[in-house]
Amino acid sequence: MKREPDVITENGNQGLISDVHQLVASYPRVPLTVDCVVFGFDDNELKVLLIESDISIFEGKWTLLGDFVRDNENLDDAAHRIFRERTGMSDIYLEQVRAFSNPGRHPGGRVITIAYCSLVNIHHHTLQKLDNSLHWHGVHDISDMAFDHYDIVQTCYVWLQKRIQEHPLGLNLLPDKFSLRELQNLYEAILGIHLDRRNFRKKFFSMDFLIDTNEYEDDVPHRPGKLYKFDFAKFEKQKRKWTGIDFA
Amino acid sequence: MKREPDVITENGNQGLISDVHQLVASYPRVPLTVDCVVFGFDDNELKVLLIESDISIFEGKWTLLGDFVRDNENLDDAAHRIFRERTGMSDIYLEQVRAFSNPGRHPGGRVITIAYCSLVNIHHHTLQKLDNSLHWHGVHDISDMAFDHYDIVQTCYVWLQKRIQEHPLGLNLLPDKFSLRELQNLYEAILGIHLDRRNFRKKFFSMDFLIDTNEYEDDVPHRPGKLYKFDFAKFEKQKRKWTGIDFA
Numbered sequence: 001m002k003r004e005p006d007v008i009t010e011n012g013n014q015g016l017i018s019d020v021h022q023l024v025a026s027y028p029r030v031p032l033t034v035d036c037v038v039f040g041f042d043d044n045e046l047k048v049l050l051i052e053s054d055i056s057i058f059e060g061k062w063t064l065l066g067d068f069v070r071d072n073e074n075l076d077d078a079a080h081r082i083f084r085e086r087t088g089m090s091d092i093y094l095e096q097v098r099a100f101s102n103p104g105r106h107p108g109g110r111v112i113t114i115a116y117c118s119l120v121n122i123h124h125h126t127l128q129k130l131d132n133s134l135h136w137h138g139v140h141d142i143s144d145m146a147f148d149h150y151d152i153v154q155t156c157y158v159w160l161q162k163r164i165q166e167h168p169l170g171l172n173l174l175p176d177k178f179s180l181r182e183l184q185n186l187y188e189a190i191l192g193i194h195l196d197r198r199n200f201r202k203k204f205f206s207m208d209f210l211i212d213t214n215e216y217e218d219d220v221p222h223r224p225g226k227l228y229k230f231d232f233a234k235f236e237k238q239k240r241k242w243t244g245i246d247f248a
Numbered sequence: 249m250k251r252e253p254d255v256i257t258e259n260g261n262q263g264l265i266s267d268v269h270q271l272v273a274s275y276p277r278v279p280l281t282v283d284c285v286v287f288g289f290d291d292n293e294l295k296v297l298l299i300e301s302d303i304s305i306f307e308g309k310w311t312l313l314g315d316f317v318r319d320n321e322n323l324d325d326a327a328h329r330i331f332r333e334r335t336g337m338s339d340i341y342l343e344q345v346r347a348f349s350n351p352g353r354h355p356g357g358r359v360i361t362i363a364y365c366s367l368v369n370i371h372h373h374t375l376q377k378l379d380n381s382l383h384w385h386g387v388h389d390i391s392d393m394a395f396d397h398y399d400i401v402q403t404c405y406v407w408l409q410k411r412i413q414e415h416p417l418g419l420n421l422l423p424d425k426f427s428l429r430e431l432q433n434l435y436e437a438i439l440g441i442h443l444d445r446r447n448f449r450k451k452f453f454s455m456d457f458l459i460d461t462n463e464y465e466d467d468v469p470h471r472p473g474k475l476y477k478f479d480f481a482k483f484e485k486q487k488r489k490w491t492g493i494d495f496a
Binding site for chain 2 (some may be wrong): 014015017018019020021023024025027028029030032033054055057059068069070071072073074075076096098099101102103107108109110111112114115160162166197217
């Protein structure tokens, strides 16, 4: 099979396609949506923001925050628009994860969706509940969802677990000044595992992005821990050169 | 803006949408393509497989192996089909990297493309050059390409550098039995950096996937190195639980 229909190559010079508009017009077209998987961190638990489905055959089921992509809208812009329209929040970290394209994923016909992932601090952001059916759910409390949204959430959860180990997006969930205990709690909640305290601290100090504020926690029921800041400026400047081979 | 046009909600029960086909029919449709970024490893150099553009305004420029996505074809299937049609190769590791959606990326109008990435051993696979204009290019020798394909190649190159440190896909490029020197050459060529010999070996042994064959290289101009196999079965069984926080 060749890329171009014969009718178009006839116009070409030396078999080249000259009418690119006709070429694109000959391609099949697909309805395209963006779905946002918004993770939040609250009381040491990872949560995900869902909305009740507005489709009758999915009545009572939860779905992701999604919408179709507009003409001439790029996918990043679509994700930010959808997020803003649904939650009232803007200026949020959103990253493309992957496309989901199984032909049977939407009961209304072929729809391909691009999943975007975000991680927000539930307390930092005022969630203007533009829609009353918007709710935070514990990541492990979800089972049945509309469409293939359960699979999308699971894929994005695995993506997030990996991503927070490569990129300090998780640090946005902590206060500006935080203790090492708070930092470890965050990582343990998202990774869903217990981390060795000594190794965790050693690892973080070896990356050399923690700024010692010389201040201590107060009003805590345990021995006050030292408070640190994360050096985002230094992280941005260094933009890592990957060298840590690790697939064990 | 609401997700559904008003005309559709009228049919619904309690505002729910009952006609899902009409809903999907109301979405804008976009021509969708898949582009394959096929990296190969040859003579300690990373290469990428390109084809001459068949579009007259891009005459003489190189493009990726791509085609439109067919009706009812999922994206993985489309990527494998395109790869097979263009190269004659099948049974290849192909992974979705991301969508590229800038409205101006195709001169013929709006086309969104999903990039897939592959890594093949140029010598293992018989590249049936179904098209004479198919060529391997040194990754660092490419500059100008048709469409946004230069950006796509760069994005996939960064993706590959990261991916080979998380997943043994690179090992497929080595002979069944390989020396640690060959292994390090492979990683250095793809990462584009020099790795410390001791640390590299220590890291690989600590992952515990290397099987000592008790055999040695022969016909080499240096001291024969021991030959190893990679334990793919063990890797598959363990399917890593990520715990290596690392964003330095």
